[in-house]
Amino acid sequence: MKKAARTEWWEGLPAGIRDEIDGYVLQGSLLGATRVIVAVGLVPHGIGVGTAQLIAHDRYLHYGDRVARAPESPLDxxxxxxxxxxxxxxxxxxxxxxxxxxxxxxxxxxxxxxxxxxxxxxxxxxxxxxxxxxxxxxxxxxxxxxxxxxxxxxxxxxxxxxxxxxxxxxxxxxxxxxxxxxx
Incomplete structure (x- = not known):
């Protein structure tokens, strides 16, 4: 699924589902976001795990630095x-x-x-x-x-x-x- 089609699919989702997915994204939970996308997109739209990860990645890019990240490991x-x-x-x-x-x-x-x-x-x-x-x-x-x-x-x-x-x-x-x- 190309970027434009992913964006169109995203915009067609109910606001509550978009908020749930974005909640997972903002917490840095790719797995949680992907799980919801597959749950709502697989049967009606054929969205599998690969495409769901791309959609979640689009949301990560959208939020950028606002996504909670795990602290980086010290290397000293x-x-x-x-x-x-x-x-x-x-x-x-x-x-x-x-x-x-x-x-x-x-x-x-x-x-x-x-x-x-x-x-x-x-x-x-x-x-x-x-x-x-x-x-x-x-x-x-x-x-x-x-x-x-x-x-x-x-x-x-x-x-x-x-x-x-x-x-x-x-x-x-x-x-x-x-x-x-x-x-």
Whole structure:
């Protein structure tokens, strides 16, 4: 569905439904907004999840900075070390893994890999905006994704601080199926 058709569909919705969807958007709940759009649009208009996400994305663009966002993860060494110290289990590695969604595009999660018990604990999520704040807006990361550059820099610093290995299987190309850390 093209932008013009999405706009026409949106404008044809009852005000109460538009308010409900916008409420989810303003709370930063893409899933909630998408669920309502599919619920009211699938049967009468054939609007599936993909198109519903595009419609919700249009609303995110409409509201811009008014959308509530989750706070950005700190990437300074002191904060990362504090998070790692709170892990259940002994930290045996720091790993960077790609993830992505329709709101944030690609981003990188920094994880503490633990033993005794075996597991992983989230340390930070590095979105493009987090990376630009950490690296400085003027740093040119091309051709790499700025989130990868920031995650690698912060992750390596944390791993060195903890005297454990750092693992990032795909630092140059977003790949959420790249091989994971194996001890």
């Amino acid at each position: 060494l002191e904060s990362l070390a504090c998070r790692a110290a709170g892990c259940t289990g002994r930290v045996v590695a720091i790993e960077a893994v790609w993830d992505g969604d329709t709101v944030h595009d690609w981003f990188v999660r920094l994880l503490a890999i633990t033993a005794d018990p075996v597991g992983e604990a989230p340390i930070a999520t590095v979105h493009r905006s987090t990376a630009e704040r950490y690296l400085g807006e003027d740093e040119d990361c091309a051709p790499r994704h700025s989130a990868a550059v920031a995650a690698e820099r912060a992750g390596r610093a944390l791993a060195a601080h903890l005297a454990v290995p750092f693992h990032f299987a795909s630092p140059d190309t977003p790949d959420d199926e790249a091989p994971r850390w194996r001890s």
